[in-house]
Amino acid sequence: MLIVPEREIANLMTRAAAFDAVEQVFAAMAAGDAYNFPVVREAIGHEEALYGFKGGFDQAGLTLGLKAGGYWPHNLEKRDLINHQSTVFLFDPDTGKPSAMVGGNLLTALRTAAASSVSIKHLAPPDAKVIGMIGAGHQATFQLRAALEQRRFEKVIGWNYHPEMLPNIAKVAQEAGLPFEAVQLDGMVEADVIISITSAFAPSLMAGHVSPGTHIACMGTDTKGKQEVEAALLARSGVFTDEVAQAISLGEAQHAIAAGLISEGDINQLGAVINGTHPGRISPDQITLFDGTGVGLQDLAVAAAVVALAAAKGVAIKVDI
Template identity: 40%
Template sequence: MKREQLTIFDSEAVRENLSYPDCIRVVRDAMMALSAGTTRQLLRTMISLGSGRTFAQMPGALGERDMFGTKAISVFADPHSPGLRRHRGLVVLFEPDQGRPVAIADAEEITHIRTAAATAVATDALARPDAKTLLIVGTGGQAHTHLKALPLIRDFKRVLIWGRSFDKAQALATDYPHLAAEAVADLPLAAAQADVICTLTTSATPVLLGEWLSRGTHVNLVGSSGPGRVEVDSALVAAGRYIADSRASALDAAAEFLVARDAGLIDGDHIVAEIGDVLNGTVPGRCSDEEITIYKSLGHAVQDLAAAAHLYRSSRR
C-alpha cells in the first residue's frame, strides 16, 4: 500500500504561504472555537533544562473530527545576549480519519506570525474604533510581525517604537516607512499618547506603568509567556478590564496577573472573559471609550494547529 509522504513547511515556506490576513482569520476562528468548547488543548508542559533553557510541548485538537497534533519547542536564551530568546521547534499535524501524521511545520515562524495575528484579533475586538496611535514596546522579532499585523485591523496615523536601545528602535522604524514609524526615547510620554500598546519584551521587571496610560487605552501583554517575567506593573493590571486568550492558562501562567493576585490587588474574577467569549458575543469586550482594556496573550496549541492546518490544506488545493 502506498504511503503518503509528510508535507514539510520550513521557515521560508511558512513565511511565503501563511499570509497575515489568512492567519488572522484562522486564529480568530480557533479562539472562538476554544471558548465555545469545540476544540481541545492541554496546558503546556515545560521542562527546565537549566538556566535560560526550556523544552515545552503543547498538544491540542481542532475538533473531534478535525486536525490534531502538537507543538514541541525549545526556548533558549542567547548566550551572547541573555535578554534574547529563540523559540525553535516543530508543529506536527495529524489528520482525523486514520490518525496519520500529514505535515510538519517550522514552529518558530508559525509562532511569530500567529502571535501577532492573535494580537490583531484581540485589538480589533477591544481597541476603540477610532484608535489612531500605536506604540510598540520592544524591538525583537515580534515587533516586526506586530508591525505587519496590527495595521491590517486599524488605520493607525502614528506608529511609535520604543526599545532599551534607541538605535535599535530607530533601525526598526526605518524598516516601515509606509507606516511613518518613528522611534521614541520617552516611554512615559509615548504611553500617554498611545491608543494601542503592545509589550513585546523579555523584561523580568515592569517596563510599562499604569500611571502613564491615558483613558481608553488598549494594552496587549505579549512578551511574558510564563510565571516570573512581568512587563507591566500590578497597578495597570488592576486598573484594566482584563481579558485572556484562555482563562485556564492565565490562572496557570499569566505572570502579571499572578503577581497582582498574590499582592491582594485582584482575584480570579478579574479575568472577565476569554477573547473567544468576546468574539462569540457572550461577554462584552470594551464597555466604554474611557475604559482601559487588557489582552493577555500566552499562545495556544490551537493557534499553531490552525495555522499549520491552513498551510496543509492550502498546499493540497
Template identity: 50%
Template sequence: MLIISEELARRLVSVEDAIGAVEQTFAAMARNEARNYPVVREVVGYQDAVFGVKTGADVSAPFLGLKAGGYWPHNMSRGLTNHQSATLLFDPETGRASALVSANYLTGVRTGAASAIATKYLARPDAQTLGIIGTGAQSAYQLRATVAVRPIRSVVAWDPSPDNLERFGTIVRELGLGYEPKAEREAVAGAADVLITVTPSQQALVERGWVRPGTHISAMGADTKGKQELDPALVAAAAIFVDETAQSITIGECQHAYGAGLIGETDIRGSLGSVVVGAIEGRRGADEITLFDGTGVALQDLVVAELAVRRATEQGLGVNADY
C-alpha cells in the same frame, strides 16, 4: 508525512490569513469545540534555554497536534532567531502523524494575529497611535497585524537596544507611517491608543499612572512563570480579557496581580473568543482601559500550521516522507 519548511510556511500563510484563522479558533474555543491541553514548559539547564510543548485539538475543523520549542537567548550570535519551534500534526481519524511544519515564522505571525484580534474587538474604533514596548523580532509581526485591523497613522516605540529601534523604524516607515523612538517607556505608554508589550522581561515595564484612559493594551510577552511586563496595579485597574484563564493566572501577565491578591478569576471579564462570538461584551466605554493577556495557546499554532498544510496539499508543495 508532509514536511513544510520555514521558507514555504512564509509563502503559504500571510498576516491576514493568520488573523482570520486564529479568530476562527478563538471562536471554536469559546463554543467548546476546541481545547488546549496542559502546557509543559521548563528551564532546560543548558544554554539558558526554556523549552516547552503545547498541545490541543479542534474537533470542529478537525485537527490536533503539538508545537514543541522554546527560547534560546544566545541564538542571535549564531545567526539564528532566539525562538525555535516546530509543529507536528496528527490525522484526527487515525492518530497517525501527518505533517511536520517549521514554526518559527508561524509562531511570530500567529502571535501578531492574536494581538490584532484583541485590538479589533477591544480598542477604540478611532485608535490611531500604536505604542510598542520591545522592538525585537516579534515587533514587526505585531506592527503588520495591527495595521491590518486599525487605521494606524503613527508608531512610538521603546527598546533598550538602539539597533532594534532603528531596524524597527525602517519597517514602520516602509509602511508609510510616522515613527518616533522614545528614550523612556513612560512616553510610549502615554502616547499610545493601542499599547503592545512584547518582551522577555521579568519585571514591570509599564506603570499604572502612565496609561491614559481609553487605551487598549495587548500584553504578549509573559508566557512563563516569572515573566512580567505590567504593573500589577495596572492589570487590576483594567478590563481583563484572556486567551485562556488557567494560563493567564499561572504563566501570563495576570499571574502577578493574581498572586498578590489584587484580582481573582472572577475579575477576568472573559476570553477573547467569547467576545468574538458575542457571548460577552468587550469594551464598555471610551475611557475604559482594556487588557488582553496573550499567553499563547496551542490552538493558535495548530490552526496556522493546518492552514499551511492544507494550502501546500492543494498546490502540490512541500516534501512527502514515508515513516
C-alpha cells in the same frame, strides 16, 4: 505524513490567513469546541534555553497536535539564528497517526502577531490614532505590521530596553508611511494602543504610563516569572485572554492574582467577544488589556492551513513513517 519545511512557509501563509485562523480558533475555544492541553515549559539547564510543548484538539476543525520548541537567548549572537525555534506536529484525530510536520518559526511569529491583532480589532478604540510599541526585536516587527491593518493609525511611538534596536520598528512605520518617535516609558500616555513584546522578568509598563481608553496587548509573558506590565495595571483594566487557565498560571495575570488585585473571575476569554457573548469594551474610557499567553491551538490552526496550501501547491514532502 507530509512535511512542510520552514523555507516554504513565507510563500504559503499570509497575515490575513493567520488572522482568520486565530480568530476562528479563539471563537471555538470560547464555545467549548476546542481545548488546549496543559503546557510543559522548562529551563533545560543548557544555553539558558527554555523548551516546552503546547498542544490541543479543535473538535470543530478536527485539528489535533502539538508544537515543540522554545527560546534560545544566545542564538542570534552566536549562530545568526532567531532565538525562538519551534516545529509543529499534526496527527489524524481518527487514528492517531502523524499527518504532518511543519516548520514553526515563521508560523509562531505570524500567529502571535495575529493574536494581538485580533484583540485590537475587537477591543481597541475605533478611533485609535497612536500605537505604542514596547519591544523592538524580531517579533515586534510582525506585531506592528499586523496591528497597523486594524485601525487608521497616524503615528508609531516606541521604547526598548536596548534603544539601538528601535530602527527595526521605525522601518516598519516608515514602510507604512507613518512617523516614528522614540519615547521614554512615560511617553506611552500618548498611545491609544500599546503592544508589549519583550522577554522581561520585571515590569516596564506601569499603570501611570497608560491613559484612560487605551488598549494594551501583552504578548511576551508566557512563562512563570515573566512580567511585562505592573500588576496594578490589570486591576485598572478589563482583562481578556486567550485561555484563562493559562493566563493565571503563566501570563501577566499570574502576578495580579498573586497580589490579590484580581481574581480568576475577572478574566474574560477574547473568544467570547468574538462570539458576541461578552460585550468587550464597555466604555470609551475603559482600559482593556489582552493577556496573550500563546496557546497551542493557535499554532495548530495556522499549521493546518499551511499544510492544506502546501498540498494544493505540490510543495509538501510526503514520507512514510
